[in-house]
Amino acid sequence: MANVCGRTLLVLTLVLTLVVTAAAACSAPVSAPVIGSAPISTTEKGAPRPCALKPGPSNTGATGTLEPAGSNIVLSDGQHLENAMVSGGLTVEGDDVVVDNVSIAGNVLVLGRRATLTHVSARGIAISGASKVSVSYAQIRDSAEDGIHVTSDRGPVSDVVLAYNYVHAPDVPYDAHYDGTQVRGAERLVISCSTYDLGVWKPQYNAAIYLENANGGVRDVRIADNWINGGGYALMLDGDRVLLDGNTFGDDAHWGLCEAKASFTRGQAPRMRANVDARGRALTPCGA
Template sequence: MTKYNGSLHITEDNAVISNMEVTGDIIIDAKNVTLSNIKLISNTEWHVLRIMEDASGFTLKDSEIDGRGLSDNGIYGHGTFLRNNIHDVENGMTLWGPSSVQDNYIHNLRNGKADPHYDGIQVNGGQDIDFIHNTIINDHDQTAALMLENTFGGLRNITVDHNRLVGGGYTVYIDGRKGGGSVDNNTIKITNNEIGGGHWGDFSLYDNKPILSGNTGLGASPETPPVTPETPTTPETPTTPETPTTPETPTTPETPTTPETPVAGKATNGNDALTGTASADKIDGLGGNDTIKGLGGNDVLKGGAGNDVLDGGAGADKLDGGTGVDTASYASAKTGVTASLADASINTGDAKGDTYTSIENLRGSSFVDKLYGNSGANLLSGGAGNDLLNGGAGADRLDGGAGTDMASYAGAKTGVTASLANAAINTGDAKGDTYVSIENLKGSGYADKLYGNAEANLLEGGAGNDVLNGGGGKDVLYGGAGADDLIGGAGADTFSFKALGDSTVSVSGRDTIFDFSGTGGDRIDLSAIDANTAASGNQAFNYIGNAAFSGKAGELRTVKGASDTYVYGDVNGDGKADFAVHLDDAISLHKGYFVL
């Protein structure tokens, strides 16, 4: 788990961060950010995790927030919160926008300031909020396990279902007197919960009449509480809240890890995790940001509304994302796959036979994958393995993941400019593309300009008169067909030639190396070219320095001029060069500078 100290401000859309321990706070100021398996240890008195108003599509899952008794709020904002452990804060969550809160454990509320106000969860005005299957314990005898107020907006479309809500002055508190907007009682549903342990009682509703049904009490609590509470508006707060040494053990395990799995094919309008069978399943996620796994069989998976992840598993699957930004995932595949949003007929592995409708993104396996986007803006995530990612047209995000990964523009209809060091200069199909964990670039069949970065890169030009510039690092430059300009940049670089046509005797197809430094570790690699076409197998060249060809196949010679140097090879023994390479400087070459 990576460790980070300080405030982490996330401003990049679609960022995915996992397996990190942060001592500080996190601010989410971008769309569709996902945090998973995060341990967040507070060093702030305010919000340990804050989601800004415009940061839609945020998800926190399988994580822990430890406020250390310092912070007002564990979470402040809106989003999707799944299977998190939140403790040692004054308020577990303060929400004010559309949210899905499921399978979380909020407990051990504490804050060292003089006048704390403890709530497991506060809603200070909001709509389209679901609380499903959470355990929330406020072991103080003031305020609430769940508090709904209209301080900054009205309250509507709020579902509280199958939770365990414990403690506080009142366990469930609804106050519509704050003036921020109306309370739509007909859309506030509190159902099938286990509620109790409030110092003054289970409910304080202040003339509100939400829908109540199926709730059971830890103590005697009426299904329909008094319209006007007999207790004061603000319960008396003890000077020192009485904190039990050991809180009552919740029915739900203290750290839920796996959400209750619905029956295949059935779902809610919340954020569901749905799993099929080894047979042919039909599963519809309905609303919410769903994760649907088909397993075996020829499945039909429909995400419905929301940003969904569909993993068909083995079999020829129909993946329909519905509305939102949806992902076809092959993360569960046991071998690498080829998957194409533009032409699914080329798919292989678990992707073979799959078809896509309203799918914007692809996620590969832990093996060697080839992922192809379409004309839209795609996110291609390779995962582990040495992957090839080809986004096609559109502003794509290419994330190679672990391994040595390539961004490819093969198939582009015009030449491209693509830079790993500065993607802002990209043109053609590469325009708008961004790179994460991409080491290599492959060009189109036209004239391309490819730029590496400070790391070790492989640049492949393909056909066309290309310009390849490795930048820093130990790079490999392979121009392919056409008259290519090759610039290694800093580092010990290799200039690779694999066929006679890669660099011809004619200037129209001859490559030029601009910064060759044999003493600096640069090499010219000719090992893939058969030096003697009359003999079987791949023969190595015989370096003869600046001597003339003798009529023997396989000879390699150099000619040094006043400002240029040429390398010539004879593969058929006719005493004439069959290929040539131009070096744009007068260089004394030696046999050791070649890989023969």
């Protein structure tokens, strides 16, 4: 009888412990989203959070031994593709897809929800009608079109994090319109700790980052702690509740650092703080 009572007491103790633990977890504050080892804050409060590293050729993109995976790969729900080399393009059609350490000769198209792309090498990445997408430590180069293109053409795009990416060296035709990242409709977007280096201006270069008021508009965007260089303008912005926080701007923008479009006339000018030039001098990229 003593053994039974002992087991009963143990079970009750375990149940109570689980209840207390669950209650504590439910009441705990939700932390900021994490990419790699560096947190990305999506709030305007507090000091800017430093990046773990500056993205460049040695710490982004696919590395090591990669196994051939074929050409024009389509990934369905829950599929993972890792340590692979794709000779054509890659389409993320399903939800909950993971792409890790993959080199793609062509472009990537993300259509599914909750896709995670890490250490990808590609000519371009498009996110179309998708939500909860994370792209980190990607190296985007030799792009014939936009480096990263985010669009709500197939449906609303929301909750996208672009972090620790290296977007550089576009290779566009003479009649192209190139942006390092162009956003045509999105809500809750973070572009953080990334390097955009378009280099010396060419007439085809529009902007390093372009937020366009299309496909439902652009809202709640944080562009933070990036290294941004080049373009006709470094930034072309239109949207509601846009924050420019802790970015470093190079000298290669042709016409200026920023063209803020209808945002100003609607009273929704970007909020700015702690932005500097390449020599560390404080500046206000989008006007006074």
